Amino acid sequence: MKSLTGKHIALTASRKTEEMKMLLHKQGATSDVRSMQGTVAQDPETVTRLMREGLAEPVDWFVFTTGIGVTTLMGFASEAGVEEEFLKQIKSARVAVRGYKAVAALKSLGITSDIASQDGTTEGLIEQLKETTFAGKRLIVQQYGLSSPRLEGFLNEQGACVTTWLPYVHRAPEKEEVDRFMQELLEEGKYHAVCFTTALQVKSLFARANAVEKHRRLIRLFETHTIATAVGRVTAEALKEEGVTRIITPEKERMGAMIVELGRHMSNN
Secondary structure (H helix, E strand, O other), rough: OOOOOOEEEEEEOOOOHHHHHHHHHOOOOEEOOOOOOOOOEOHHHHHHHHHHHHHHOOEEEEEEOOOOHHHHHHHHHHOOOHHHHHHHHHOOEEEEEEOOOHHHHHOOOOOOOOOOOOOOOHHHHHHOOOOOOOOEEEEEOOEEEOOOOOOOOHHHHHHHEEEEEEEEEEEEEHHHHHHHHHHHHHHHHOOEEEEOOOOHHEEEEHHHHHHHOOOHHHHHHHHOOOEEEEOOOOHHHHHHOOOOOOEEEOOOOOHHHHHHHHHHHHHHO
């Protein structure tokens, strides 16, 4: 018998959903797409203003979390005529990096990092940063879509002066869409598992759940009935930050591997 026969799965992605549905079907499952991704858009005006203000004084640390964020910031800096100053500031400061794509983007600019997360997660980056003193230091933190309360909270607790740059801003999905999904999850018990492929999907769902006082119910659901499945470590980390502890994550961060790992888990439990 196929590993997911009789199981109904929710997909919260907005891309490659047909591929995932086909993979699930081959394992015997049925599925619905309930996209929690929302949209991500550039915000050049705001970021350009923040860049001009931020580069007016020396910066002690730059923290980069995504490769696309590094590339986009360089594009904004070029358009604003501050590219040379931006590169000069980065090279004179210390640099911390979360993911391998950000490391590669910086390397292409001739910049090496002083600190890098071992596993590509925010928690991993924080562990590395704990060995450094930030009291009174000026930090610029690049994020993607949404700021990170965990990272920024840690830095503020250390006495750092933190400014966040968001070259891309996340706009949550329509409330009605999220409410409909929560109705299916909490009231109808419709899904055996939910597959998350980005941290933004996790944050969209739980932010709305928190707004309508259903956060605890959602956590309980994922602990007892519906299995939370994450495509990789960063997405799993977002679930953990919300309080979910039962999470299925593949060793290889690929959609196909995620579905195979979910099937293996369900077959054995």
